[in-house]
Amino acid sequence: MDMICKQEEIRVLVRALASAKTKVNLGQLLNVCTVNALGQVMMGKRVFGDGSGGADPEADEFKSMVVELMQLAGVFNIGDFIPALEWLDLQGVQAKMKKLHNRFDRFLSAILEEHKTKARQSNGQVKHKDFLSTLISLENVDGAEGGKLSNTEIKALLLNMFTAGTDTSSSTVEWAMAELIRHPNIMAQVRQELDSVVGRDRLVSDLDLPNLTYFQAVIKETFRLHPSTPLSLPRMASDSCDINGYHIPKGATLLVNVWAISRDPNEWNNPLEFRPERFLPGGERPNADVRGNDFEVIPFGAGRRICAGMSLGLRMVQLLTATLAHAFEWELADGLMPEKMDMEEAYGLTLQRAAPLMVHPRPRLSKHAY
Template sequence: MEMELPLPLLLGSVAVAVAVCLLLLRGRGGKQQAARLPLPPGPRGWPVLGNLPQLGAKPHHTMRDLAREHGPLFRLRFGSAEVVVAASAPVAARFLRAHDANFSNRPPNSGAEHVAYNYQDLVFAPYGARWRALRKLCALHLFSARALDDLRAVREGEVALMVRELARHGGRGAPPVALGQVANVCATNTLARATVGRRVFAVDGGEGAREFKDMVVELMQLAGVFNVGDFVPALAWLDPQGVVGRMKRLHRRYDDMMDGIIRERQAAEEGKDLLSVLLARMRDQQPLADGEDGTINETDIKALLLNLFTAGTDTTSSTVEWALAELIRHPDVLAKAQQELDAVVGRGRLVSESDLPRLTYLAAIVKETFRLHPSTPLSLPRVAAEECEVDGYRIPRGATLLVNVWAIARDPDAWPEPLEFRPGRFLPGGSHDGVDVKGSDFELIPFGAGRRICAGLSWGLRMVTLMTAALVHALDWHLADGMTADKLDMEEAYGLTLQRAVPLMVRPEPRLLPPAYAVE
């Protein structure tokens, strides 16, 4: 016998069924609508190669120009790869804040495979437990607030050595020095003492320091090349640009260097430096970090050291070189910085890290240098794990994301007089008072932002600030070979990092009282 449903219950059931159908149709319609979203606009490319031949010698400049034509979010095609470029602060924020988790991985590339130990380093490692473990180790022993404070004497000691060496050989009759090379020796030795427990170069540099800087510059140049084989797999075996061959040769040189450092550290007494900690973990078959699976091996150690010795040295020294070049070109700014340093520090001693919080004008100079000359003009690439929507455009799964850090920091919509060196914009009452470089203000992100922000941000910022302060305070600067400030070449040499095309050649001259340069 069939039971007849009461009318209210029957009507309620029908209403629920209708609602479910409407929701299903709406969901299906939503998916169809998402699928109908357009891809970002972009220029027409070549057959097979796409837009690769159109990038030119300075891709960050080319991409800035393309943004003016197609908008701050545009699309390129590199061979078979879809590439989206963020060229304004709001667009960068939507990718690196709202969609940060979706863009937490790196796309495959030949540099990570052939130089960085097949993705076993920190910079190119896949996002996950192993990457977090490597980052945690670096933070604990190098980059945390406590580690930075513990290593303060190391930084101050190496910067003081650099200044004293320059003062000792300085003066108007002295031969000129390549400031970038001197700064690189200081940055490398400082990081080496913290990482492997000793200096790797003599204080005056020497042939070994020059060779190492050449290796780092070559690596950054190669890493900045858009390798055709990465984007057109059918051509990879040809290595048409010769990039992979050079990478393999360079890797062997780095590997020999890392082997030598590890062997020497194993033969010495165990210390508290990062390498000693890593070797102890390897010997005891401990995991990369507490609570993580997988023990550490020698390749892990070499890959991490490679990151630290490359990403943490030339980026610092080249930024300091750019800062001094800008100050020489702007003697009024240099004089004001020296006045501030004399007022805070005096002329009887060298500047220390404890002085830095009171050097507001110097801090503004450092920010302005990072703005005009970011060490990494194009962010390291990220890849979309899933399809998403940004600003009404469909971003396909697997698309590569590039953020034009250089163009964003020169965007006239965000920066008054963007091409001018104006540190005052960062002072109280200035147009960008309160803006910092730590990844929260997207109009100024020289270290990146989001999950994959540079792990060494805190170290790099302290080193650049201390080195710049010491060089400005302790020395006066004269250009070599009769060069005048208005004729100083400020051309860029493109790579993964932004080098000066022509090294800054200078003659330093002591400006402090003699006791300031005495060894304590």
């Protein structure tokens, strides 16, 4: 089901890009695509838009909420380090979080109520039982105990899925496309491989991905240089221990600096250079695995708290990036030269681009492929 949803939403995105007459904000369209693909799996419906690629205020609002959540979650908060000052909320972080919570609550409540209404109207006779339907079937309706879910818990699960599974994927694809546009020689090699494996008469499919050796190296290099969650998520030490001369007390909150590990010159040659060849035979890490088995590059984390949606996220990033590189020629907006592109990062829990990627897409495949 998730493979069908991905390809369906990617085709909607491709058609919107193919018909675009002006410059587009690629990151925004990618976010809508990933939200809708996840929405199809979770709720059996698109969340935003009609696929026309036009302005969608609701999608813009959702994107802004997710970005704000990641910024507030990643901000340096004095109260976290000096508990005696926490109640003062000197930076207004708690106040902003409460306001953002109310916005998310309205958004998720509307989704939940709409789903329940449709279920009542169909008397439970639905062709596809999606994730949200399953959660609702476990709802604690009568207040009885026994492991049932409350409305609040269902909305919390939806919030986790939407925030963790959408902006991370779309921002990674945006970084990948920015690097490919900035390095025309790498883009040319990617397209040569895609044209050889896929041809120019159809779009890339999931079945093509294992045959794209160089492209897979490009994706690994993107995950290395631009990990979607640069500080991973907080861990807590279950027991006191000593590591490399540092004492870690039981209960201490730990943050793994994935971003710094991926750019450590002791582990990587020329770490700031975007060089996919490092993951190919003859390179420094030809067999590196981004699924948490090689700690030099762990974009999804590792161990028991590894990203629960890793497989879906990885396939979405691969399929989206391959499709965009294969189906379109890309020109930066306002005559900007690739070497002058702004590659600065924005501060937050996730690794956003400081400047959105504004581009003009030009179709390069046979017309019937779109």
